[in-house]
Amino acid sequence: MGMGTAQRIDAFQQRHRWAGLPLAVVYKVFDDQALYLVALLTYYTFLSIFPVLLLFVSGLGFFLEDNPDLQRQLLNSVLGEFPVLGEQLRGRIHAFRSNGIALAIGILGSLYGSLGAAQAAQYSLNKIWAVPRYQRHDPFRSRLKGMLFLTTVVCGLSVTLLLSLAASESEAFGTDLGTGLRATIALVAVAVNAGLLLATYSFLTHHRVALRGLWAESLGAACAWQVLQWAGGYYATNVLRGASATYGMFGIVLGLLGWIYLGALIFMVAAEVSVVRAHRLWPRSLLTPFTDRVWLNWADRRAYTSYATTETFKGFETVTVEFHQRPPPGPRPAAGAADDPWGEDPAEAPSPEADPARRHRPPEDPAENEPPDADPGPPGWEHE
Structure with a gap:
């Protein structure tokens, strides 16, 4: 299966709940062993x-x-x-x-x-x-x-x-x-x-x-x-x-x-x-269980963050999760749970007025959303 075909299948399952939700359940079953x-x-x-x-x-x-x-x-x-x-x-x-x-x-x-x-x-x-x-x-x-x-x-x-x-x-x-x-x-x-x-x-x-x-x-x-x-x-x-x-x-x-x-x-x-x-852990990226050369969406990030924070053994221990990859383009969707501990809620994110760095940030360039050089992603997958 070529990368173009995989990209089309991924886009289809992310647009349709009846396909994306079962796939996300299967991925979480294997993630949780x-x-x-x-x-x-x-x-x-x-x-x-x-x-x-x-x-x-x-x-x-x-x-x-x-x-x-x-x-x-x-x-x-x-x-x-x-x-x-x-x-x-x-x-x-x-x-x-x-x-x-x-x-x-x-x-x-x-x-x-x-x-x-x-x-x-x-x-x-x-x-x-x-x-x-x-x-x-x-x-x-x-x-x-x-x-x-x-x-x-x-x-x-x-x-x-x-x-x-x-x-x-x-x-x-x-x-x-x-x-x-x-x-x-x-x-x-x-x-x-x-x-x-x-x-x-x-x-x-x-x-x-x-x-x-x-x-x-x-x-x-x-x-x-x-x-x-x-x-x-x-x-x-x-x-x-x-x-x-x-x-x-x-x-x-x-x-x-x-x-x-x-x-x-x-x-x-x-x-x-x-x-x-x-916790709205769907839709997931199609190839995320198989390779690191993939663009993680918000559901992937919430899922992987939860797996890391689950292993917090002490209340005074802090586990932080960073992804050396730019976040997906577009607004961050709601997590789906009011008490979701797996990341900040979009409503709680700092506004441009409260964050000077965001207030003076220039308009986004499409190339800015590409992964960094350390993680360029698969050729022809995210850059077609």
């Missing part, structure tokens, strides 16, 4: 799932010992979502009930995995929102915040679990569910998930985030999560159902890892979209 954050979140979430199931089975065996019918119904409903793993746990419920070691492992494992997932989510959101390191909670308060948050998540997930089970079963409490009721249950589940995501983005981010700027991304992520749940149910029912124990165990582990990874990816991408929209 969000895929590694997704892998970290997947690791802790995966570690918490099996201990939680183990704890659930042990708790049923202890609390519902005198009600075997209700115990069996709950086991068939919940463990039925995990065909092979569920059969393994269902067959060993009596062993788990009388095994204090299994119960202790379940409690410790679920706490480790759940708190790790909460910590990973906090770190990821603070990094995405470019919260300086010194403004984040210390290790003790961040874990306390994670524990408080997990109580809310458990309540919300319990509601969505009951709704998904009611929608997936042909009968619920002896009542045959029709299409309209199933659709209503699915919509309620999406609304609950959207509320959980909205609370997550707001509570775990140590940054002033306007809720009105998060609802669209939360709703979109909730819809994507619902589709992912349906896909996971189809995989468990049609791919793993009837599989041998050996193949089925590998299939459930790999499928569960992929399912959690996609869910974490949805969570992270929705957060990236929120930041790009809130």
Whole structure:
């Protein structure tokens, strides 16, 4: 692709929001190394799932010992979502009930995995929102915040679990569910998930985030999560159902890892979209991730400035960012957030009357906007 073609594509995506905004989100995902954050979140979430199931089975065996019918119904409903793993746990419920070691492992494992997932989510959101390191909670308060948050998540997930089970079963409490009721249950589940995501983005981010700027991304992520749940149910029912124990165990582990990874990816991408929209980090220059011989626009400068100031470890530490390249021609656009810390707001910039150097500056020459000799830019790219 020639430089002339790249220049035309760049100009097109910068003029059209529907092209420039998704590209800016993709660039920020790679700038933040969000895929590694997704892998970290997947690791802790995966570690918490099996201990939680183990704890659930042990708790049923202890609390519902005198009600075997209700115990069996709950086991068939919940463990039925995990065909092979569920059969393994269902067959060993009596062993788990009388095994204090299994119960202790379940409690410790679920706490480790759940708190790790909460910590990973906090770190990821603070990094995405470019919260300086010194403004984040210390290790003790961040874990306390994670524990408080997990109580809310458990309540919300319990509601969505009951709704998904009611929608997936042909009968619920002896009542045959029709299409309209199933659709209503699915919509309620999406609304609950959207509320959980909205609370997550707001509570775990140590940054002033306007809720009105998060609802669209939360709703979109909730819809994507619902589709992912349906896909996971189809995989468990049609791919793993009837599989041998050996193949089925590998299939459930790999499928569960992929399912959690996609869910974490949805969570992270929705957060990236929120930041790009809130701080107007678009449109980006097309070739900025690939070369230094490129003209940075205002969105590029705001993004790279935020990445540098995020690593401020102390409140008395000052990080300044300079670009050895002339700013883009034309007026500087608004950042899009009233509390944007990533550069001065155009309204706060010194006026020509307040700045004698600007007041007596001669009219701009077109050549003045060219990059300096130390950074001339690619031939035929910015100078065609």
